[in-house]
Amino acid sequence: MLVALAGGVGAAKLLSGLAAVHDPSELTAVVNTGDDLVLHGLHICPDIDSVTYALAGLDNKTTGWGVVGETWTVAENLRAIGGVTWFQLGDRDLATHLFRTQRLSEGATLSEVTAELARAREVATRLLPMSDDPVRTWVTLADPPPGAAGEVAFQDYFVRLAHDVAVASIRFEGAAAAAPAPGVLDAIASAERVVCCPSNPVVSIGPILAVPGVLDALVARRDAVVAVSPIIAGAALKGPADRLLRELGHESSALGVARLYAPWAATLVIDEADAALAPAIEDLEMRCIVAPTVMSDPATAAALGEVVLGA
Amino acid sequence: MLVALAGGVGAAKLLSGLAAVHDPSELTAVVNTGDDLVLHGLHICPDIDSVTYALAGLDNKTTGWGVVGETWTVAENLRAIGGVTWFQLGDRDLATHLFRTQRLSEGATLSEVTAELARAREVATRLLPMSDDPVRTWVTLADPPPGAAGEVAFQDYFVRLAHDVAVASIRFEGAAAAAPAPGVLDAIASAERVVCCPSNPVVSIGPILAVPGVLDALVARRDAVVAVSPIIAGAALKGPADRLLRELGHESSALGVARLYAPWAATLVIDEADAALAPAIEDLEMRCIVAPTVMSDPATAAALGEVVLGA
Numbered sequence: 255m256l257v258a259l260a261g262g263v264g265a266a267k268l269l270s271g272l273a274a275v276h277d278p279s280e281l282t283a284v285v286n287t288g289d290d291l292v293l294h295g296l297h298i299c300p301d302i303d304s305v306t307y308a309l310a311g312l313d314n315k316t317t318g319w320g321v322v323g324e325t326w327t328v329a330e331n332l333r334a335i336g337g338v339t340w341f342q343l344g345d346r347d348l349a350t351h352l353f354r355t356q357r358l359s360e361g362a363t364l365s366e367v368t369a370e371l372a373r374a375r376e377v378a379t380r381l382l383p384m385s386d387d388p389v390r391t392w393v394t395l396a397d398p399p400p401g402a403a404g405e406v407a408f409q410d411y412f413v414r415l416a417h418d419v420a421v422a423s424i425r426f427e428g429a430a431a432a433a434p435a436p437g438v439l440d441a442i443a444s445a446e447r448v449v450c451c452p453s454n455p456v457v458s459i460g461p462i463l464a465v466p467g468v469l470d471a472l473v474a475r476r477d478a479v480v481a482v483s484p485i486i487a488g489a490a491l492k493g494p495a496d497r498l499l500r501e502l503g504h505e506s507s508a509l510g511v512a513r514l515y516a517p518w519a520a521t522l523v524i525d526e527a528d529a530a531l532a533p534a535i536e537d538l539e540m541r542c543i544v545a546p547t548v549m550s551d552p553a554t555a556a557a558l559g560e561v562v563l564g565a
Numbered sequence: 566m567l568v569a570l571a572g573g574v575g576a577a578k579l580l581s582g583l584a585a586v587h588d589p590s591e592l593t594a595v596v597n598t599g600d601d602l603v604l605h606g607l608h609i610c611p612d613i614d615s616v617t618y619a620l621a622g623l624d625n626k627t628t629g630w631g632v633v634g635e636t637w638t639v640a641e642n643l644r645a646i647g648g649v650t651w652f653q654l655g656d657r658d659l660a661t662h663l664f665r666t667q668r669l670s671e672g673a674t675l676s677e678v679t680a681e682l683a684r685a686r687e688v689a690t691r692l693l694p695m696s697d698d699p700v701r702t703w704v705t706l707a708d709p710p711p712g713a714a715g716e717v718a719f720q721d722y723f724v725r726l727a728h729d730v731a732v733a734s735i736r737f738e739g740a741a742a743a744a745p746a747p748g749v750l751d752a753i754a755s756a757e758r759v760v761c762c763p764s765n766p767v768v769s770i771g772p773i774l775a776v777p778g779v780l781d782a783l784v785a786r787r788d789a790v791v792a793v794s795p796i797i798a799g800a801a802l803k804g805p806a807d808r809l810l811r812e813l814g815h816e817s818s819a820l821g822v823a824r825l826y827a828p829w830a831a832t833l834v835i836d837e838a839d840a841a842l843a844p845a846i847e848d849l850e851m852r853c854i855v856a857p858t859v860m861s862d863p864a865t866a867a868a869l870g871e872v873v874l875g876a
Contacts, residue, residue: 295606295666325638331660335685338667345656349642355606356649374646 257445260285261458262301265451266308271555278378282441287383288391288461289408296351310375321346340414365435384462387432396420417494421501429464442471450481454495472518479519480565483508486525509534521565568756571596572769573612576762577619582866589689593752598694599702599772600719607662621686632657651725676746695773698743707731728805732812740775753782761792765806783829790830791876794819797836832876
């Protein structure tokens with residue numbers, strides 16, 4: 255059994271690569287829910303959905319988010335009547351949110367709904383939310399726009415403000431009182447290998463680590479943990495990971511990631527572009543593997559999956 | 566100013582007819598919300614929506630419900646993943662529910678949202694929910710199907726069970742504690758005429774009357790109230806009004822309707838098919854107007870509007 259800690263798009267790519275080179279039914283993904291939101295009354299789990307769609311082969315490779323072959327009838331009508339449209343929801347994607355919200359209102363847990371949606375999409379990989387309890391990432395802006403709140407919900411920062419603003423701090427509301435979802439700690443404890451996907455260390459992996467028990471479970475399995483750096487040549491391929499690392503006092507480099515992960519990960523996979531950082535990373539008592547880490551297509555994702563499995 | 570008490574489709578037709586022969590901005594509709602529901606987390610107001618769509622010229626005349634030119638992408642995807650689909654929600658219609666639910670979650674009242682949606686659809690008629698407080702119609706089944714609950718929510722009865730079951734009783738949860746929406750009592754008190762649309766007396770007009778203050782306001786304006794019988798030749802044109810009247814101990818006829826409405830309506834418009842009932846209705850101290858009441862197209866709806874205005 256393989257366990258992976260997962261955020262959104264980067265994780266979805268590596269999980270697809272792993273599922274191509276490893277029995278997907280022997281793969282468990284523990285997925286960030288800190289960036290979940292309720293909009294229009296609908297419970298939306300962007301990272302769970304990104305991972306599910308990718309593993310189902312339904313991810314939209316053109317946009318990099320959402321569902322392939324998506325249509326926008328609801329969104330166009332919502333725009334026409336003056337509704338909130340900064341968070342784009344396609345028609346196929348909406349069916350997921352309607353399903354989830356209805357099931358949660360019936361008393362199902364997020365774990366149960368996530369499993370049902372994965373089964374409906376014929377995803378063999380076991381998908382676990384990091385917690386069934388609500389954890390919400392809040393972002394304090396360094397220089398709030400005039401009239402704006404100083405602290406905004408994650409998707410306000412990420413989508414509405416297009417993460418084009420400076421961040422002073424991050425907090426994970428509800429994390430201290432949250433329990434890991436059923437199976438999360440057991441999966442980490444019993445896995446042959448724990449993979450930390452190339453996701454945002456601060457706002458994708460950070461919330462997972464903030465759920466009580468998870469960090470301890472990882473520390474106990476440090477030798478089995480292989481992380482993949484999401485930072486290549488100092489930059490994130492997508493999203494604000496580089497900027498967030500700098501703004502929160504870290505170094506935006508594979509070495510900066512290594513410093514954050516060293517307490518609980520014995521191995522870090524870094525890109526060939528960062529080969530020169532390997533000695534400094536090994537000084538942190540991490541094994542450093544240098545490999546191509548840009549997953550531009552299924553073949554390169556599968557190749558990175560092989561690297562992680564062989565680590 | 567004209568005020569109309571309204572349920573769903575029958576009311577939508579008469580309101581359209583009235584708006585064709587009377588300044589629509591001098592028309593206020595007080596609309597039943599007892600059959601509202603929350604499904605998939607979305608706040609759905611079937612009667613308000615039927616009235617709004619009809620007055621906007623967006624009603625689907627083929628199905629008799631929903632929006633013209635509707636598409637079903639979300640519903641088809643929801644069905645594919647095993648979601649709840651007995652209450653059909655088209656893509657254009659969904660935009661309404663997303664808008665309403667978001668605005669309610671932001672703290673807007675149902676009155677405010679209803680006005681916003683009417684304005685967005687360029688509806689000049691003033692639309693008021695009967696109350697901003699939740700009132701929910703519950704139906705006790707006379708012979709619950711094996712394993713089914715004895716009492717079901719209105720849309721479970723109306724849509725899921727296709728109202729093809731016997732009813733023992735009806736109650737309007739929340740009605741006793743509900744306040745009329747702002748403007749409802751004033752509109753009734755100051756209207757030149759109050760029209761009771763040909764809606765289901767039990768489950769469309771009944772909830773409006775159950776909101777404290779409305780019945781008293783109508784009784785005080787009895788001379789100004791003109792009701793249109795929804796029962797023609799003993800039957801409802803659409804829906805279970807005839808069956809419900811019988812099951813709840815009333816007579817399914819224009820005379821049965823007259824007996825229910827006589828305390829607060831001085832005039833009843835009945836169909837030509839029921840002309841023979843006029844003397845018995847007048848014995849109830851109601852004026853009885855005999856006219857064509859089947860609204861099969863805009864012209865017949867406008868003609869009935871003229872009859873009501875001239876009453």
